[in-house]
Amino acid sequence: MYIEKASVESVKMIGEDTFLMKVLSPSVACLARPGQFCNIKVSESDFPLLRRPFSICDVEGDYIFFLFDIHGEGTKILSSKKKGDYIELLGPLGNGFRYDGEYDTAVIVAGGLGAAPFPFLIKNLPEEKNVMSLIGGRSKRNIVTHGLKNVVAATDDGSEGFHGTVVDLLKNELNKLSAAKIRIFACGPNAMLKALQNFSVEQNIDCQISVECAMACGFGICQGCPIDSASGESYLLVCKDGPVFNADQVKL
Amino acid sequence: MYIEKASVESVKMIGEDTFLMKVLSPSVACLARPGQFCNIKVSESDFPLLRRPFSICDVEGDYIFFLFDIHGEGTKILSSKKKGDYIELLGPLGNGFRYDGEYDTAVIVAGGLGAAPFPFLIKNLPEEKNVMSLIGGRSKRNIVTHGLKNVVAATDDGSEGFHGTVVDLLKNELNKLSAAKIRIFACGPNAMLKALQNFSVEQNIDCQISVECAMACGFGICQGCPIDSASGESYLLVCKDGPVFNADQVKL
Amino acid sequence: MINIDLSVNIGGLKLKNPVLLASGTVGYGNEIAEFTDLNKLGGIVTKSLSLKPRKGNPPQRIVETPSGMLNAIGLANVGVETFVKEKIPFLKKFDTALICNIAAGSVDEYVECVRILNDEDAINAFEINVSCPNVKEGGLEFGNDLSAVGRITDRVRSITSKPVIIKLSPNVSRISDFAKVVKENGGNAVSAINTLVGTSFDINTKKPKIKNITGGLSGPAIKPIALAKVLEIKRNTDIPIIGIGGIMNWKDAAEMMIVGASAFQIGTVNFINPNAGIEILNGLIIYCEKNGIGNISDLTGSFQI
Amino acid sequence: MINIDLSVNIGGLKLKNPVLLASGTVGYGNEIAEFTDLNKLGGIVTKSLSLKPRKGNPPQRIVETPSGMLNAIGLANVGVETFVKEKIPFLKKFDTALICNIAAGSVDEYVECVRILNDEDAINAFEINVSCPNVKEGGLEFGNDLSAVGRITDRVRSITSKPVIIKLSPNVSRISDFAKVVKENGGNAVSAINTLVGTSFDINTKKPKIKNITGGLSGPAIKPIALAKVLEIKRNTDIPIIGIGGIMNWKDAAEMMIVGASAFQIGTVNFINPNAGIEILNGLIIYCEKNGIGNISDLTGSFQI
């Protein structure tokens, strides 16, 4: 983990209100693993007060990419950065995906900006693994495919690809590759993750989900990001024990 | 008085930490009088919370100029504005200088950034009036002469012009034009204004001073900017009754 | 676009809409009238009036703090007599409620001020400032003393038939106890909150930035505290509440009503945007339309806990 | 460059410098140790410990507010036994003061916790949290009750010879009364302030953003209030004060000492900059050099009023 002042290389608008930011951050870049995130100080002043957590979308040499949409004040500031501006990264944080071991096909299931962590994951998968990317969104314009492979889309309004939720799409697709030994890597809104969790647990399919929640510190000192363990006895911390959990590990 | 979204035309650095900002603000520009000021919202967010008051340095058609140095968060943000950015002006505010009537020579006495309101004043003086600009500063680099006429400088360290305070310089210069009927227009740090006040009152020289103090609203509703009237019986408001006062009108 | 009933009734005080301009942040209305149409607002609360004119505190009176400001104006005001003679004629021209805020150094002074102002038809209600933290002989002591607040409410109640609103101090452990006492003594409503006591020092001179040493903290910084106080009152008493504290936009105003406010006042924001009241009202109207709220008063205390 | 004595003595608790990490904002030190050298700091205050482990409140526990944040962690902690077994071994490795913060639901529980921890040489002092506003059976009630605070101070005092620091609640009218009671009952120091009660609601769901409904407000927003509380204590009692509230940088820290703090704690800033403590210390050293301050303790209460 480092705190690193990172100079902005570029901020590209790759969809309506969706931005891809490239920053130079050698120390964080060389430690980063797929599924980890950075807690970003978006301004030099004390406003906004807290850092903002963002998945590491991709890494190229000393450069890190973040994929984000404008949500509120913090992301608005981020989107207005120009080449040469500085942001401050705290990271890499969290545990990341476990992508080694016994499976043939990595099935990526993402809702909207949930696609963010997967370009980096796909890049790091052992070559022998097949990849299928299932991306869901409200409508055509909410489908983010940046850096993904073998994309099949699902939209709530049917404006692109499968008409329905990405989880329903998953169920369809699985029939086709029922034979194959798969592992699901998922990220997206809680509602989607819940549906996926129910399905994967009952079908006992190997499934890892990346969870979001409000955070302050991002590295375990504020206890602000609890999530119920499956047993319900204790809380896990999304920032430290996660953000990636096995689907059967937590209560959503 | 208007609230006007003004687009930034340019921000030039004209000295170390000293900036000249040009903004397009037709409605404020057409009402503005020398010595008045604007209360500026420097950002679109709620940070910093309060507006920042700045003298109207000059007006050219629909454009207004502000001369400022970096003091804290607000002026830092102002200095970082780029062409096309927006700031929000509330103004013109305050009473401004009274420059008509019986005098031959306008003697401008300014300390540091106190020079800000005078380019606009000089431009508006009836042509028959002579102008002399006495500018004081700690050192050579604190002497701001932008838009001034017939400048004589005074520095505390003697690095430029007269070695001493601008008020001592004034006393020297006055001997030279003792004959002439003069009116002093002054702006600068309180210490300087106090010295000037004592001198002008005792010599009973016609003298107007522009005063600074912390402000919230800038137009009379918060009562945050009181200044003792000469009598001491009541308070005047710097933003509404000033910022320009006759030297004998207030207690500094 | 449905037609929304914006009117609210606060313990007998009828307002065309819930937007009020807070005491001490709009003087007597004349300056802000150049920036905003007072006729569109629910009402205006005067700067605190005292029996005799007050010069107020020496400068420096204000200082900015993170997302807030401190003020120690010291209840500078023209006094009730001058107010009646010189300020009411202007204020009565507007079709908006006029609420007179009263500050005093003794229970009798409160009563005397109300007595003098009571005959003025232009005045729709009284807001009693028992909580202004700035002036030694004023606010604070009363505001933190349950029995004093009860006494003031009772005495003022007894000499006017106009709605009596007690403006509560936040600098107490249980503000709802004070609301209860106001209710028991015949007060029609409470407004909450006034400013919190704060200070700020210059680390070079080691002097307070505000001449009065302490000042009242206002602005967005105090919004979470104001919301908690209003919610506490709402959940523990059944007296109408005028919510105040840190409202900058229509979202803040909606939040304030949701936690229990029947109406709300905006203060510090007027210094930054003197037209904020109307912008907030317009934002609330759109919010009500989107959410199918026919009467804005249905927002009051609509929290889901 | 003169040599500055940075050490401070707080009612018998000697610290190498006045920088402390606030309770609940650094857990038990292990995570933050990866970002900052704890050996350089005056001390670390543990997350509030209770007799039995506590799971804490359900999510959402935190939300950002203007220049601040609300938290309702709910005193989630491992309990005193596990603390001794699993946390002290790590903490004792550092050359910095260890202050155990205790939270409890009854006076007896406070006493019992201190009794269990008292034999641990690694523990340099106890900070009694009578003011945590989050947990029903915890803090708040005690913190607003003078006699309860007196009782707790007296009972805890009677069973330990280590310095006893009472951490005061800001949600009271006169905090200096509480400091007096602490002094009278043998407390060595007070720390002020804990968080202020606040809340925040979602205007679409109308639900509280924090599951616990209310939370504790911290961060720059509360700095002016914290400074005023510390100043009030300093001017009305002569008990050493540990200043807490909204400190983000060395200037804030200097201001806190000037109004009366002998040492200070930093909380929320650790989440944003886990190395803030050392940066603040370095800033203070330069400030002392510039101002010819030989002993940093000379800053305490050096205000010019």
Ligand SMILES: Cc1cc2nc3c(=O)[nH]c(=O)nc-3n(C[C@H](O)[C@H](O)[C@H](O)COP(=O)(O)OP(=O)(O)OC[C@H]3O[C@@H](n4cnc5c(N)ncnc54)[C@H](O)[C@@H]3O)c2cc1C
């Ligand atoms: C581990 C993790 C990874 C993330 N990765 C991405 C990503 O790659 N791309 C992306 O666009 N977004 C991502 N998010 C969500 C992102 O952090 C929020 O959208 C962002 O903090 C909003 O900040 P804001 O100031 O624009 O919005 P505001 O609403 O103004 O933020 C206000 C406060 O709420 C918090 N907050 C608001 N929404 C969320 C949320 N959904 N999750 C967590 N905190 C929230 C903010 O941190 C801030 O403290 C991630 C969140 C987490 C926890």
Ligand SMILES: Cc1cc2nc3c(=O)[nH]c(=O)nc-3n(C[C@H](O)[C@H](O)[C@H](O)COP(=O)(O)OP(=O)(O)OC[C@H]3O[C@@H](n4cnc5c(N)ncnc54)[C@H](O)[C@@H]3O)c2cc1C
């Ligand atoms: C009528 C008037 C005209 C002015 N004209 C100019 C000008 O033309 N050029 C220029 O450079 N400066 C001018 N000033 C001073 C200018 O307003 C301050 O330098 C500026 O507000 C500092 O803001 P900041 O955020 O950078 O500094 P900060 O110190 O961060 O400001 C913090 C707070 O203190 C207030 N403040 C700080 N210093 C002053 C000051 N000297 N006077 C008033 N308020 C202050 C700010 O308004 C703000 O509320 C003028 C002030 C007044 C009252």
Ligand SMILES: Cc1cc2nc3c(=O)[nH]c(=O)nc-3n(C[C@H](O)[C@H](O)[C@H](O)COP(=O)(O)O)c2cc1C
């Ligand atoms: C400059 C200033 C002056 C004030 N004067 C008064 C006053 O005279 N009487 C009063 O009851 N409240 C006074 N207040 C308090 C406000 O009415 C309001 O309760 C407080 O500012 C919180 O609201 P806000 O956060 O929207 O500003 C004053 C506030 C400010 C900022």
Ligand SMILES: Cc1cc2nc3c(=O)[nH]c(=O)nc-3n(C[C@H](O)[C@H](O)[C@H](O)COP(=O)(O)O)c2cc1C
């Ligand atoms: C997330 C969080 C958890 C806290 N937990 C505790 C606690 O367990 N015990 C306690 O006495 N104070 C606790 N506090 C209060 C802090 O110790 C400190 O008093 C307060 O945050 C004000 O300081 P700050 O503005 O620097 O954060 C907590 C504060 C925060 C933000």
Ligand code: FES
């Ligand atoms: S965000 Fe602070 S502990 Fe997880």
Ligand code: FES
């Ligand atoms: S600045 Fe508000 S009255 Fe002058």
